[in-house]
Amino acid sequence: LYSAAGVAQQHAGAPWWVILGVALGGFVVLILTILVHEFGHGLTARRLGGEILYILLWPLGGLCVHTMPQNRSVPEKLRNDWWVTFNGPLTHIFMTPTWIAICASLFNAFNMNQYTTSDLWADLDPRAPGGGLARHPEASERAGWAGVLLLQLCSTAVSLNVILFLFNVLFPMYPMDSSKLLVTGLQLCGTRPQRAARVFIWVSGVCACLLLSLAAVYLYSWTMKHRGKDDFERMVQMISMGLVPLPLHVMLTVGLGLWGGNQTWELYKLASEKRLHHHPLFCHVDHTSRLIRDLANGRPDVFVEDRIDRYEGDDESGADRGRLPAPPEARQTNGAVRLVNGRIVRD
Numbered sequence: 129l130y131s132a133a134g135v136a137q138q139h140a141g142a143p144w145w146v147i148l149g150v151a152l153g154g155f156v157v158l159i160l161t162i163l164v165h166e167f168g169h170g171l172t173a174r175r176l177g178g179e180i181l182y183i184l185l186w187p188l189g190g191l192c193v194h195t196m197p198q199n200r201s202v203p204e205k206l207r208n209d210w211w212v213t214f215n216g217p218l219t220h221i222f223m224t225p226t227w228i229a230i231c232a233s234l235f236n237a238f239n240m241n242q243y244t245t246s247d248l249w250a251d252l253d254p255r256a257p258g259g260g261l262a263r264h265p266e267a268s269e270r271a272g273w274a275g276v277l278l279l280q281l282c283s284t285a286v287s288l289n290v291i292l293f294l295f296n297v298l299f300p301m302y303p304m305d306s307s308k309l310l311v312t313g314l315q316l317c318g319t320r321p322q323r324a325a326r327v328f329i330w331v332s333g334v335c336a337c338l339l340l341s342l343a344a345v346y347l348y349s350w351t352m353k354h355r356g357k358d359d360f361e362r363m364v365q366m367i368s369m370g371l372v373p374l375p376l377h378v379m380l381t382v383g384l385g386l387w388g389g390n391q392t393w394e395l396y397k398l399a400s401e402k403r404l405h406h407h408p409l410f411c412h413v414d415h416t417s418r419l420i421r422d423l424a425n426g427r428p429d430v431f432v433e434d435r436i437d438r439y440e441g442d443d444e445s446g447a448d449r450g451r452l453p454a455p456p457e458a459r460q461t462n463g464a465v466r467l468v469n470g471r472i473v474r475d
Contacts (some may be wrong), residue, residue, distance in 0.1 A: 149277045154284045159185055161223065161288050168193040168219040169312045172212045191303075192216075202412050206312045209412075213308040220293035224252075227285040234282065238275050251286040299339070301332045301388035302395065302409060311409045321413045322439055325399045328409070332392040339385030402437040414438045 163184055170180040173194040184191040186278060231251065232243040307328065314324040376414040395407055404410040416438040419431040 143273055146273045146277050149193040149278050150284070153277070154366075157281060157285045160293060161220075161285065162190040164219050164223060164291065165216050166190040168215040168217075169212050170194050172189045172215040173208075176208045177210075179317060189303075202414075203316065205412050206316050210309060210316065213305050213312070217293055217296045217307050222288045224289040224293070227289065231282045231286065234275070234279055234384055238279075251283045252290050255265065264343065297334050299384075299388070300328065301335050301384075301389045302407075303318065307332065308409060320439060321404055321410055321437070322399065325395065325404055325410065329392055329396050332388060332395075336385050336388035336392060338362065343378055343381035343385060346381060350378060393427075403435070404437050405435070419436055437466055 163183065166183045166185070169192040170183065173192075173196060174180060177197040178195045181195065184193070194212075196212075197203070198205075200208070228248060228251065231247075235243040235247075237240070242415040295391050296305045298306065300310045310331065311324050311328050314327060315321060320329070395404075395409070398404055398407050405413040405415040412435070415435050417435045420434045421428045422430045422432045
């Protein structure tokens with residue numbers, strides 16, 4: 129839609145089918161780009177002995193669900209996870225120059241002015257609507273509207289690859305690839321899981337705050353530009369129609385900031401309870417189990433299995449400090465009931 133708006137703004141008189149084609153075609157390019165990204169994860173997992181189960185696609189990202197061999201040491205599992213994660217963003221390093229080369233070839237094929245460095249930077253800048261094509265008003269005359277559509281889709285593909293790469297690498301918030309790269313990298317460098325979790329919580333929390341601050345700046349700038357009476361009436365009309373009178377990039381930035389903050393809080397709670405092994409980023413953390421009374425569900429007479437992290441240097445007493453020890457009869461009689469002459473008797 130952003131690219132379609134750029135076409136409508138820079139090329140007056142563009143047919144409706146060109147604008148619609150840019151919007152729908154841009155969505156198709158986005159889905160294909162995400163698919164290639166996820167195949168970067170999945171094919172690497174297959175190379176290392178795993179299997180691809182399925183790939184989930186949606187406009188804001190994707191998820192490649194795969195298996196990995198378990199008969200490996202923890203350092204080897206961490207190395208495999210790091211490479212599987214790394215090869216997702218790596219696909220953008222190859223896709224971006226490919227689309228740039230296609231753009232340059234189309235410029236020559238349509239006898240347009242040469243594809244310059246300024247055009248390249250305009251395509252690489254996600255903030256520029258229309259990309260490098262916006263600098264060539266002669267495109268509709270030399271390439272025709274079908275050529276404008278094709279050129280704009282290539283320019284959109286370049287911008288999408290830049291956006292996806294930067295966001296995956298520069299914002300280490302779960303489930304972004306950079307979160308896995310940071311956590312596994314720290315552990316491969318000898319950092320203990322609990323310390324790696326603390327570092328990631330701080331980094332992820334700062335990124336979430338930066339996104340929310342950026343959204344506040346965007347919102348302030350947008351508000352200053354729309355202070356007129358007509359703008360106010362238009363916003364009231366949108367609210368009456370059930371719409372949110374805010375720009376998409378503001379709502380998207382707020383949503384990502386809140387989402388990242390919530391994920392950081394969930395990880396903080398797991399780390400405080402020594403249950404990091406429940407989180408996908410720390411699935412290789414060693415853990416132990418024991419029987420405790422089921423006080424959480426109001427059943428103090430029933431014993432359930434409780435799993436907590438076991439870190440290097442923890443002894444049996446230190447790992448379970450503060451927890452109610454299970455009596456011997458609980459392990460022998462399956463909780464607070466026992467069999468007497470073939471009958472179940474509650475103690």
